[in-house]
Each structure stands twice: as structure tokens, then as C-alpha cells.
Ligand SMILES: Cc1cc2nc3c(=O)[nH]c(=O)nc-3n(C[C@H](O)[C@H](O)[C@H](O)COP(=O)(O)OP(=O)(O)OC[C@H]3O[C@@H](n4cnc5c(N)ncnc54)[C@H](O)[C@@H]3O)c2cc1C
């Protein structure tokens with residue numbers, strides 16, 4: 001009996017949601033008096049075991065093969081799923097990255113395990129996992145219980161606390177053999193088209209500055225970008241701004257965009273339609289700048305500024321610059 | 329080749345959610361075709377219009393109202409529908425749903441080239457069913473796609489999947505599974521004549537026993553997870569709101585960022 005965490009990695013490093021999942025896995029394992037173990041699949045990934053160990057994993061299952069260099073859903077699901085069936089960990093967790101949300105359902109189906117997605121809280125009750133998650137566009141919270149022996153969950157990024165790593169810790173390493181099958185070769189990654197902006201990923205960002213239709217045009221997003229860069233923030237957008245072609249699809253926050261949980265979400269010229277709120281209302285702090293005092297965004301804002309964004313935002317940016325200069 | 333689109337009937341986001349006896353009060357909810365499934369239907373219909381698919385079949389598991397979701401898909405241009413409807417299905421989780429959908433495909437004897445899903449159903453927001461179906465059928469799968477090129481003669485499809493920091497371009501052998509999202513296409517508004525035509529298109533219905541299941545295999549009894557309770561999310565206290573000259577409000581906001589959030 002143990003708790004497993006599938007460690008998602010990219011460009012030679014563990015993803016932040018993977019660190020959050022390891023931290024939560026360790027917390028639950030301590031509570032149950034059992035071990036936290038990790039699984040990592042890829043090519044040339046053994047080097048990441050030290051970092052995994054520093055988050056408290058006692059053992060790491062390493063699955064390496066050239067076919068696993070890039071995310072391959074059938075192959076990853078088969079090899080990890082079969083390992084789970086063989087070793088029978090009680091709980092399997094993974095960060096809710098795009099890979100996690102895609103892969104875990106396949107694994108769960110292979111194993112015949114119940115899966116709770118996008119969880120914001122996990123508990124052990126009577127020796128079993130209980131998961132709490134938002135549903136119906138964040139309008140309800142549901143508690144999920146499990147009837148299967150093996151219990152699986154993905155964790156919403158930016159919600160679970162990340163432990164301080166302890167680099168003195170080590171882990172046992174078990175290499176798991178990988179024998180390719182026909183199915184594994186039915187899919188391959190042809191290329192990765194990078195759209196990096198140099199800013200943090202929306203789902204993992206501590207701070208987000210988002211603009212909506214109130215920005216009036218794509219050129220005015222320079223105001224948003226300047227403030228975002230000063231704050232080390234990601235840039236988001238409402239659907240109206242994306243559909244107008246002012247911002248790329250990947251910037252959209254909301255029901256048909258991304259769900260985000262930053263520490264600070266600044267909504268600029270966004271009315272706060274229910275579909276937008278669905279993606280950001282669980283942010284820890286929300287600031288809204290809008291000239292309409294009745295805009296619904298003010299119902300969820302911790303700090304609302306009623307005013308013309310074209311006057312207010314430049315003043316705020318100036319102020320942040322000054323404050324940074326004083327600090328520096 | 330035939331393509332199958334998976335359509336779920338879901339509550340419209342605008343409707344208010346109420347709870348009654350620790351269950352969702354469904355009495356005043358308005359139901360629609362899941363918006364993510366619209367992208368899947370649109371893509372399938374475009375494949376047919378482009379000569380890449382012969383037939384588009386829309387399939388749904390759900391109560392009587394799921395027929396309306398299927399009719400929406402038929403109005404966009406799907407050719408026929410399959411509805412799996414049975415009181416025993418109440419309480420099914422995504423695992424059971426996937427299992428039932430797979431059986432329905434087998435029952436229909438479909439020789440499909442592609443299975444198109446929405447990335448997520450906006451009620452449960454699980455993103456589960458497509459991957460579960462893909463695994464049960466042993467098919468390749470690309471989720472969250474924003475571009476799709478299908479080559480039926482070459483027996484393959486190439487799909488761009490939106491991920492953090494960019495796009496993964498996956499090549500898959502047919503048959504394969506994709507999940508669709510915003511950015512893939514612009515779903516059309518069905519014309520009135522097409523809405524009328526949709527009413528005459530056939531919808532095949534199956535019960536649980538038609539598919540060879542007993543009541544214990546499905547619904548609450550067959551599920552691997554269960555909803556223990558529902559709660560409304562914690563109500564936020566009304567925040568602070570400032571109005572006034574731009575200099576004043578900007579100062580107030582700066583103070584908030586400095587003292588409360590400590591980002592500066
Ligand atoms: C199925 C479905 C899915 C959807 N999914 C999403 C989604 O994922 N994300 C999303 O965001 N939306 C989504 N929407 C759309 C949503 O309903 C709204 O239409 C959209 O969020 C509005 O964007 P907005 O707030 O930028 O624009 P508007 O509603 O037009 O608001 C603009 C705001 O800017 C303010 N403003 C204008 N000028 C200024 C100024 N000079 N200074 C200050 N304030 C100013 C105005 O007062 C107004 O409040 C979806 C809709 C549907 C039907």
C-alpha cells in the first residue's frame with residue numbers, strides 16, 4: 001500500500017504542478033503512515049530522480065525509452081497503467097497539466113480505477129481518498145468518494161501548497177522495462193510548435209493581468225503587457241478580446257478557455273460574464289478595473305476600481321515602477 | 329469512412345444552480361448541446377462536406393432530453409443519431425459512461441474511421457470520457473485539438489493539440505480519437521430548413537439490456553466514483569470598491585497591491 005505520484009516533466013525539469021502533486025502526495029502518505037513513491041516516464045529522465053526524492057518520494061519507478069521521448073498517450077497509459085495493476089498502489093495522483101488531464105483518464109480506464117479530476121482538496125477519510133472539486137462552471141463543489149480499490153486524482157495547478165525541497169533526501173530507483181507494442185507506434189509527435197512568450201504559463205502564474213473588450217483594440221494590450229511584465233505576471237484575455245483577434249486563443253480565460261487560480265488576478269476592461277468567472281473566480285485575490293460601477297466583475301472583486309482604464313492603468317504602472325526602483 | 333461524434337446534453341451556463349436534498353435541483357435548468365461538442369460536430373460535418381467522411385453519426389447517453397442535444401447535432405449536419413436511454417443509467421460516472429458508449433458502438437456494428445469528442449462536458453468538467461473510450465478501444469488519441477487534417481486514403485490524421493507554451497503536432501493511424509475545443513473551427517448556426525430536416529432524421533434508441541448490460545453494471549451500482557455531497561462554493565465577502573479621480577483610485581490600488589498582496 002502506497003501513494004504514487006506521476007511526475008510530469010518538460011525540457012529537462014519537473015513541472016510546477018508535479019511538485020505540488022508530490023508535496024500533496026507526501027502529506028497524505030504521512031497521514032496514512034505509508035510511503036510516497038513516484039513514477040517518471042520519458043527518455044533520459046533518470047537525472048530528475050534527485051529532485052523527486054527531495055520532495056519526499058522513497059522510491060522512483062523510471063520508465064525510459066526512445067518512444068517515450070514525447071508524450072504518447074497510448075504508450076504512456078499502457079506502461080504506467082500496467083505497472084499500477086501489478087504493484088497496486090492505493091492512491092495515484094498527478095498534476096492537472098494538459099498532460100495530466102489527458103493521460104489519467106486512459107490510465108484509469110486501463111486499471112479500472114475511479115478518477116477524480118481537477119481537485120482542489122484531498123482528504124483521507126476512513127483510510128480512503130475523498131476528493132473535493134468544483135463542477136458546473138465553479139457553481140458547485142462536489143465531494144467525490146471512491147468504490148474502486150485504487151483511487152486516482154488530478155490536482156488543479158496552483159492550489160496545493162508546494163513543500164520546501166530537502167536535497168539531503170534520496171530515493172530507491174527501480175528501472176521498469178518498456179517493450180514497444182503495435183499500439184505505441186500508431187501515434188507519434190511530429191513536432192512541437194513553441195509559442196513561448198517569456199511570460200509565465202497562465203495556469204501556473206502567481207499573478208495574471210487580463211484585458212477584455214474594454215481595451216478597445218490589440219495595440220492597447222501594450223498597457224497590459226507592461227504592467228504584467230513589471231509584476232512578473234502572465235497575460236490573459238476575455239473571450240471577447242480573443243474572438244476579436246486581439247489576443248491568441250491560448251490567452252483566453254474562462255469556460256471555453258483556461259481555468260486559472262493565481263494569487264492575484266487583475267481584470268481590466270472585463271465585464272465579468274458568468275463564462276469568464278467560471279475560469280477565474282477561484283483566484284485568491286481579484287482586482288477589477290472597469291468604468292461601469294455595475295459591472296458584474298465587481299461582485300467577485302476583492303478590490304474594485306471604478307474608472308477609465310486608459311487613465312488608471314498607466315498611473316498604476318508608473319507607481320509600480322517607482323516602487324520597484326525604490327526597492328532595487 | 330464513417331465518423332462518430334459524442335454529444336452530451338448539459339445545463340446552460342447561464343442557469344442558476346440550486347441544491348435540494350443534497351442533489352442538484354434540475355427542475356429549472358435549461359439544457360443545451362455541450363458547447364465543446366459543437367466544435368466536434370462542426371468538424372465532422374466539414375469532413376463530410378470535404379469528401380473525407382461518408383456518414384456522421386451523433387451518439388449520446390442520457391435521458392429523454394438528450395434527444396434535443398442530438399437534434400442540435402443533426403441540425404448542424406450529422407446524418408443520424410444513437411441515444412442510450414435507461415433509468416438504470418442514473419448515477420453513472422465517467423467510467424460507466426465510457427463503457428456504455430463503447431458497447432453502443434459495437435452494437436451498432438460501426439466501422440468508424442474517427443471518433444470526435446468535446447474536450448470536456450461543461451457540467452462535470454472531467455475531460456474523462458474520451459480518453460477512457462480510447463483506452464477501452466485501444467485507439468490513438470489527441471486531446472484539445474485546434475487543427476485537424478485527415479487523410480482517409482493514407483489511413484492517418486494529423487492534429488495540433490494546444491498545451492502549455494505551444495502546440496504538439498501528433499500523427500495518428502486511423503481509426504483514432506480526438507477531442508475538440510475552441511480554436512478548431514467556428515460552429516455554424518443551423519438554418520431553419522436544416523432544423524426542420526433534423527426532426528426527420530432517424531435516432532436509434534438502446535436500453536441498457538439492449539447492450540447486454542444488467543442494471544448492476546451501470547448507474548450508481550457500476551460506478552467507481554460517487555458524488556458524496558454537493559455544496560455551494562463559499563460566498564465571497566463584498567470587496568472594497570473605490571471611485572474618484574484617476575490619481576486617487578490608482579493610489580488606492582497601489583496601496584492595496586503593496587500592503588495586502590505584497591507584490592510591490
Ligand atoms: C458557450 C460560451 C462560452 C464562453 N466562454 C467564455 C470564456 O471562456 N471566457 C470568456 O471570457 N468569455 C466566455 N464567453 C463570453 C462571455 O459570455 C462574454 O461575452 C465575454 O466574457 C465578454 O468579454 P468582455 O468582458 O471582455 O467584454 P464586455 O462584456 O463587452 O465587457 C467590456 C467591459 O469593459 C468595460 N470598459 C469599456 N471601456 C472601458 C474603459 N475605458 N475603462 C474601463 N473599463 C472599460 C465595460 O464597462 C465592460 O464592463 C462565453 C460565452 C458562451 C456563450
Ligand SMILES: Nc1ncnc2c1ncn2[C@@H]1O[C@H](COP(=O)(O)O)[C@@H](O)[C@H]1O
Nearest residue numbers: 334388389445446448449454455456457
Ligand atoms: N453521456 C454522454 N453521451 C455522449 N457523449 C458524452 C457523454 N459524456 C461525455 N461525452 C463526451 O465526452 C466529452 C468529454 O466529457 P467529460 O469527460 O464528461 O468531460 C464530451 O464533450 C462528449 O463528447
